[in-house]
Amino acid sequence: MIKRSFTYIIPSCVSRNIITASTVILSALLPLQGVAQDIFIEDTVNILAVTVTASASLRHSTHTVVKIDSAVMARYEGGDMATLLHAASLLSVKRYGNAGLASASIRGLSGSHTMVTWNGLSINSPGNGYSDFAIIPLSAATSVKITSGGSDLDDIAGSIGGKVELSTEPLFSGVTEGSLTLGAGSYGEYLSAATLRSGSDHFAVNLSLWGSMAQNDFRYVNNDAPGGQVEENRANSAFATGGATADAAFRFRRSLLSAHLWYNDAARELPGPVTTVQQNFGESQKDRSFRGVMKYSLQPGRLTAHITAGGSYDVNLYHNEVVQLTGENGSETYMVKTHFGYRLTDRLELLLNAGDEYQVARSLSYQNTEEHNVFSASLAAKYNPVHRLRLLLQARQMAVSGMSVIPEFTAGASWLLSENGEHIVKASFSRNTKLPCMNDLYWVPGGNNTLSPETSTGGEAAWSFARVASSGLRNTLDLALHASRVDNLIQWLPGQSGLWSAVNVRSVNVRGAEVRVGSEVAVSEWKMKGNLNYAFTRSQVTGSEISNDNSVGKQLIYSPLHHLNMNMDAGWKIYRAGVTVITESRRYTTSDNSEWLPASFNADMFIGASFGKGRTRVKADFIINNVLNSPAESVRNYPLPMRTFNLRINLTLSEKPKKHENTH
């Protein structure tokens, strides 16, 4: 069992602690209600405007950008980002067991090709280029936005797979609200999350705290056990995570200043693979991060200006009991970026982005503490020659220490097929790059500081339909076709000495189709809502510099050809229920596609009730994960739990009627 590295809201005994924690939080929040009444300002219009504007701008984007529905996010409250992305987006999530390292890939590429930002700050590990979504709790973001493909050149450096944007923007709602979520589940799982938000028309503040822990010694079936199939308990798999975010924003006339802080702490035992026997190397890992971002934006007349500065300090402590290895890896990222826009005419706007990102990383496997600096500038023009047509042309040049990078560009157009914007068609074409991570460059042995950046050339065409009924119910359908070619793919391969090294060795063709459907229906007192995402992604190796390479023409490993998920919720009076279905086709585990994980099908469900009186609202959900009790693996030999049960209770105290809840 991992020692907890900080104090949690909930100690060990569930029932006693739920009561204790509720009492503590209630006692803390009750005085605030009185305070809040004085600063309460009606601001419904403002909240609605924020929501509608965001949705419209995403649909009008010349490439695919989607925001995960806030109601879907609420279903996974208290959970981790990997679970949300797997269940509610087209990202393919690969995770080493249910609490193990989790990466997410977009459009058939690897997790290192997915850029992850938090309030504009890149949080991919400078070392391996990945973001571990298993240790990013939902509580760390109020909004999750996903860009597919590498067309977005607004950041300092890009990624060729796509981007996951996490943000915690405070709302100037005038609402003072406190919320506490407590949960307990199978295999010693306990979780808690508390949020507090308050503010006025000019000032807003959010505070969020969370903690979770689990023994996680779940049952699984070992089909390859020497004595025949057996059911076993997972060993060395406990985890404890916790953290906090704090956001404050101040706006005055046409300017906005905000500050964001995030402390994250995760301590995990790392279970070994289950081959014929369950291996246990006594591995454990602690990840601690402290991140901060400040933003200032100004809109005087035709000019818009944004300045963002931030930094991240990350420490990773690793221990392997078997080989008595203890390692400390650390990294720091600092960035500052500016964005200026000037509207020359009503139809033409010029945009200039410039920024610098400095990374420093240390590892037992580096000879030195390594540094990396990226400066980039991009120039864009947005032009609306006619009312229905929007054009975008953007070029970016990166200057990277010790590396030459080709210019990147993106060109796109969106066309309103219907005057009311129900139907939009769009197309974009881009060429962009992904820089090697520090492990690729400096790891000893095998790091290769002569690597070239990976490049991607491709585009997409999409059709978007959205209809909002007068009742407010929304129905959407989005279709996208995409194709791209990735060259100079970086992979670690053995050399003559048997040592592995990073090389630019293969080319990959990616092509696919994506479908997103969202529907809301109300019948009498029933309200139903559903979201469906489907992706067909063929990502094939097309060229290789390895002799006798049988991976050419084959699908990339762990990239499913078909991925589908669906979330359906139904509500009647105070009751609600929902089901989530996720299915993926086989995922190849060898580069010649000779071995694979079988197709997976998982179904989760919940039933619950939501009721309130006065300023208090209580939600209680009973959740069954893996309803069909089917064995599954996301990474070969790292089993996921069979059927598990969770109970979650949420208590919200608010100074405002809850009609604002769907606006954030």
Add this chain to the structure above:
Amino acid sequence: MKTLIRLLLLSVLIMISCERADDPSLFPAGRGFFLLNEGNYLAGNGSLSFYSTETKKIYNDLFTAENERALGDIPSYMAVDGDRGFIIVNNSGTIEVVDMRTMESLTTITGLNSPRQMAISGRKGYVSSLYSTAVSVIDLDRQEIAGSFDLGSTSEAMVIADGKLFSACWSGGNTVIVTDLETEEVITSVTVGLEPESMVLDKSGKLWVLCTGGWQGEEIPRLVKINTVTYEKETEIFFRTTGDNPSSLTANAAGDTLYFLDEGVRRMAVTASVLPSETFIAAGGRLLYKLAVGPGGQIVVTDAIDYQQKGDILVYNSRGILEDTEKAGIIPGFMFFVQD
């Protein structure tokens, strides 16, 4: 008519039963070699193949086909005691004891710490370890761990000569440790080069040790000849530079010629005092991984390609002429020759 039908049914039954009785085993008996495909680290997809030098065909996935389960994570070595094989499955920490005629698993010995290789003497097997300084002793009759003794260092290759166990301290080491198997006590250690990777006895009972010079190229690799009676180093032959990466030292059946991998296959007489300047078999753009020489002089090398797909075996005759290429499992590694 009924009689005819009965006869027909009877003949069909006889044919089926004959077929079952003669159900060809998964691989033919006779000369050839077993091949352990290591599989990917942590993936548990190691496998067992047999290449018949008579049919010139490879028979893959024998263990899984026979036992309907995986062999494990990184099968690295196979030792044979009569009609039983002991397959060391390194990262699973197990030894699969199999019937050599069918590959049926007889038992699985568990509880080993990263076992690597096994040497047999009498009714005992001695198992080296990548992580532990102890050598595990296996009771071959009871097929279980009977004890252990400490070397003071981790171990890899093992050779038994004259009742002494010679253990190469490969991972970060530079010694060959000599243990008296009667007393299971260390007699001495011989300092060789950095990371002794493979060892073989020649026709004179001299022990040849191939030292890689370290995984980061800390030293120039070398071949060292040790007198197994006096434990003196008799010869040290250095390679060219620290950039050389020799491996897989072995010898022919007569024990008069050494073979090893070094940008292809090289061979040299055990009487030579210098390394061969030319390759005997060129690598031909392949990344050769393991080498074995059969009793008939066949030379077999494996190519793991990108280590993430099924590799190749290349079978050459004693003159170095390619006779066959076959697709094996993932990361084809250790080979064990059988005669009849």
